[in-house]
Amino acid sequence: MTATSERPTETPANPFLETPERAALRASVAALATRYGQDYFQKCAREGRKTDELWAEAGRLGFLGVNLPEEYGGGGAGMYELAIVMEELAASGTGLLMMVVSPAICGNIIARFGTEEQRQRWLPGLADGTITMAFGITEPEAGSNSHQITTTARRDGDEWLLTGRKVWISGVDQAEAVLIVARTEDAKTGKLKPALFIVPTDAPNFEFRQIEMELINPEKQFQLFLDDVRLPSDALVGSEDAALSQLFAGLNPERIMAAASAIGMARFALSKAVDYVTTRTVWKTPIGAHQAIAHPLAQGKIELEMAKLMMQKAASFYDAGDDWGAAEPANMAKYAAAEACVKIVDQAVQSMGGNGLSTEYGIAPLLNLCRIARVAPVSREMVLNFVAQTSLGLPKSY
Structure with missing residues (x-):
């Protein structure tokens, strides 16, 4: 091979860089979520009402059905894009749990295995948010x-x-x-x-x-x-005889979306903590300068980014039509994201001291919410069972 000064005419696709379309989607969802924010989400919860305004606007903008086929009113993209929507909503304190269920599980299953009549009946509404399915x-x-x-x-x-x-x-x-x-x-x-x-x-x-x-x-x-x-x-x-395989078409997206939700929640908590420890000064020094504060937050950031990469890997396999190939990274992403989220929320509270439990700073409600990621939609113990038996080939324990 001889050396040459000529530059390649095409740059190979970088799997670690989002396409301009995905970056634009992320920015658009973040802008929507920021307009509503955690205060809106918490007010709805405390008043016993639904986040109907946010859900309806996300549907009108095409965010809810971004993964569904275009011929049925969807965006024609995939789970990678729907995970972006989930992550950015959660990162602004407005994580919509029903996104995991309605467009991800139910929408994907009906799109792939439903009859033409079922697709026509349900998918347009699931895509624009006028129909919700549990x-x-x-x-x-x-x-x-x-x-x-x-x-x-x-x-x-x-x-x-x-x-x-x-x-x-x-x-x-x-x-x-x-x-x-x-x-x-x-x-x-x-x-x-x-x-x-x-x-x-x-x-x-x-x-x-x-x-x-x-x-x-x-x-x-x-x-x-x-x-x-x-x-x-x-x-x-679908078929009476193939529902187990059809189930994977919904359960892998469920785990990907659970990971996206936990990642977004962790980002929200980490951002709040970083802002606080950067400005909170004790003995003339911001407390974020102290390694006892800085290192746990840095560790949380590392674990969060690793979980996000595994989530993106799972979504990429799923969007390529490889259900079995998506199963391992989807379970691993859900596990890693949940663990990172719980750790980051806990450290955010610890870093903020008493303010971490106050209503003003918005972290305390996450103490309960982040625990959901560890137990649902599948517990971390069952994920470990899956990895032990499927990835490592260890004997089944049950």
Whole structure:
């Protein structure tokens, strides 16, 4: 190879630099979120009302459906872009939990596996925010073990009858429908297999009750009760025989979005802490100059950036159509982001002393909210089980 002074005509794509389109999206979402801010979010929560204005404006601007197909009113992008929206909203103190559920889980599943009629019926509304859909998988006795789900769907002529219970289902009170994970009976073996059904929240024999929680959040959690809920044949999404693979199309985005939410929340807390320790002076020196304050915040920044890279990797795999390839980084991103978020919020409070628990500085509400990232949508222990068994090939413990 001979040396040459000529520069290449094209620069290879840098995976660590966002495209101009993604950078513009990030800036636009940040501008919207800043106009509302944490004060708006907290006021909605304390007054018992929803963040309807923010949700509606985000929908009109195309942010909610940025990952959905253009032919159904979406932005035609992917999970990378939707994660940007989630992260920037959370970084301004306005993280919308239902973004994890409605466009990410339900929207992706319907877009990939729904019939043309289902796509036409649901996707435009999910994209512009005029329709919200919840997702129901967790059950009181099954927890994270989807193989033990007991909600069953049985045929009754051309219709379905669903019976069962769900718990920890987000946003049912603001949803037009719930995408329910049930199980159907295999006529040949008699075994139950998972399947997905769209259940309108106003369907007869469908009930939901709010779970009281010590969280200041506009979006609530619910128990669901289904007692022979009758559904038309077209309520089934995709194939009766392939729902487990279809489930991955929703669960990987769920973990990516959970990571994005935790990353944004951590950024919010870290920014507040840095501003405080830079200006707070004791003994003529800003407290941020002291390594006991500076080093934990710097460590949090390092761990936060590593979690963000893993989230971007997971989103890139998913957008390339590799569900299995996305599973490992999606779980790792969710774990790393949750751990970084909890650590940063705790250190922010510690760095700010008593002010960290005051209403004025806005960090105290995050003490409870950040813990959600560790236990939902999948606990850190189950993520560790996944990595131990899938990534390391260790024996299964359960």
